[in-house]
Structures are given as structure tokens and as C-alpha cells.
Amino acid sequence: MQDKIRNERYNKYVEAKIAKTHAWPSLFNSFWVGGLICTIGQLFNDILLLSFPNMSTQSAWAFTLIFLIFMASFLTGLGVFDKIGAFAGAGTIVPITGFSNSIASPALEFKNEGIIFGMCAKMFIIAGPVIVCGTVASMIVGLIYLFI
């Protein structure tokens, strides 16, 4: 009984201490920042196709994603990306920039634990699940398509 009261009191204390994310501004910011990142991607893709007319659309998309990944890890290195991320929330996580940041950020953070077991190992602390789940899911899809 006493434990229950104590737990409730503790939960209230935690609620009060957690930094409140104001719902509406963060939703608005994630919308326009996310939209802007996608628009930059589209713009880069269109410029690429205009400058190299015989490039296939598939490789143009690959270059676009590589460009966005490059920008995201560069800005992560400069320390700018974390500030944009705190402002935009999902606006920077959901685009491919979030994937890039999730590799670059631990790489920077764990560098002082050594190159091999610090940087190279901890790089995949967030991207690992993404690659593992994606690979397994894509293999399941491939397996299904093999039989139909």
C-alpha cells in the first residue's frame, strides 16, 4: 500500500521534471523542416537530371540521397544538426538525414573510446536496428515473391 503511494508520488515527480515538448509548435516545425528537406532533395535531383540528361532516374535518386546523407553528417560534425534536430524533432529524424545523423553522431561521441571499439563499433548503435530490420523484412518480402 505504502509502495503504491510512493510510486504514484514518484511518477508525478518524474512527470514534473521531464522537459515538456509543446505539442503544436513542434508539430508545425517538424512539418515545414521535413517538407523543406524533401524539397531540397527534389531540387538537387532536378538539377542533376538537367545537368546530366543521360543519367538514369535511379542513379539520380541515389546521388540525391548520397548528397543529403553527406550534408547531414557534415552538419552533425559541425554540431549544427543537433540544434536543428532539437528544433524540428521528427522533421530531421524521418528523412534520410536522420539515418545519416544516427550513424555520424555516435561516431563522434564514442571516438574517445578508440577508433575500432569506440567509433567503428558504436556507429551502428541506432542504425544497426534499421539495417537489421530492413534486411530481414526485405528477405521475407523476397521469399513471398519467390512463391507467387
Add this chain to the structure above:
Amino acid sequence: MNDWYVYLIVFLSGGLICFLGQILIIKTKMTSARILVTFELFGVFLAAIGLYDPISSFCKAGINVPIIGFGASLANGAINAVKSKGILGIFTGGLEATAGGIAAAVFFAFIFGIIFRARTKKF
């Protein structure tokens, strides 16, 4: 093709996906790894049921740039490889299609990890 409304569609659709991601973050307090995996698996699902390509030809970067596109190219790569190579395609298709993105992310993270120093985080 190059009309301005294409950019409007890209902006609105890309924004909407990130908006939905932010709702998920607020409602469920998911960490970014879970958000990425959720959206990626959603992309795999969309591609598996064949809905991704029609959406992608309309929304373009609006759905290609979010991690949904990454998941979809994993699934599409696996599907196409199975059609052309058979059983081997199950193993090679998905990662082959996304190899550019993964290699770029790892390479740039390594290079910038060497060059830059970590900033102390302020909470």
C-alpha cells in the same frame, strides 16, 4: 515536369510524413531508432503490396527522401532480384539496392568522425 506545383506536392507530402512522425514521438515517447524502424518497415510494406511506386511517381522526393523510401527500395530491390536471379535474389536484392546509401552514411560518418570533435551536449 518542372512546374512549381511539383515542389509544392513534395513539400506537403514530405512535411506530412514528418508531421505523422512527430505525432508518434509525442504520443508514444518513442526513441529515434524506433521511429526510423517503424517508418522503414512501413516503406517495406508499401513496396511489398505494390503501392509504393504509384505514390512515389506522384510525391517524388516527398516519399523518396523520408526513410520510407529506404525501406521501399530494400523491398523493391529484393522483389526485382528474385524475379531476375531466383533464390539468390532473396539474399542479394535488398542490400544491393540500398548499398549506396549505407556505404555513404558509414563513409561520411567515419571521415567526419575523424575530422571533427564531439560537442558537449547541453540539456
